[in-house]
Amino acid sequence: MTFVDDGLLTDTPDGPALLGSRCTDCGAHTFPRQTGCPRCSGARMADVPLHRTGTLWTWTVQGFRPKPPYTGTAGHEPYGVGYVELDGQLLVEARLTESDPARLRIGMPMELAIVPFRQADDGPTHTFAFAPAGDPS
Structure with missing residues (x-):
């Protein structure tokens, strides 16, 4: 299957999920994924299925x-x-x-x-x- 952007989704045991980011400092989530946190300006972001x-x-x-x-x-x-x-x-x-x-x-x-x-x-x-x-x- 072809997607508009392969980086938007990830596979999970329950089916496809949006792929976002979570700041490991303050816990804020973002979608789409980001390399920096918009809440605390931290740079420690982890990819997470939403x-x-x-x-x-x-x-x-x-x-x-x-x-x-x-x-x-x-x-x-x-x-x-x-x-x-x-x-x-x-x-x-x-x-x-x-x-x-x-x-x-x-x-x-x-x-x-x-x-x-x-x-x-x-x-x-x-x-x-x-x-x-x-x-x-």
């Missing part, structure tokens, strides 16, 4: 095509974007698999999903998103 589940902290629906230099397809489908709180770690901004406002609510359980991002001649490129927990789609 939680695969969390809660929807806030969200919106991107209803229009992004402005240039967007290089995606000419057509545009609205998509959900939100912040998912990974308990005890951090908030992650991510695409959501759901875009229907009637099916999204702040505080709902979410889980990591791997989704197609774009199609190329050599096959699809994938990225991460968050889906409502237990959503079969």
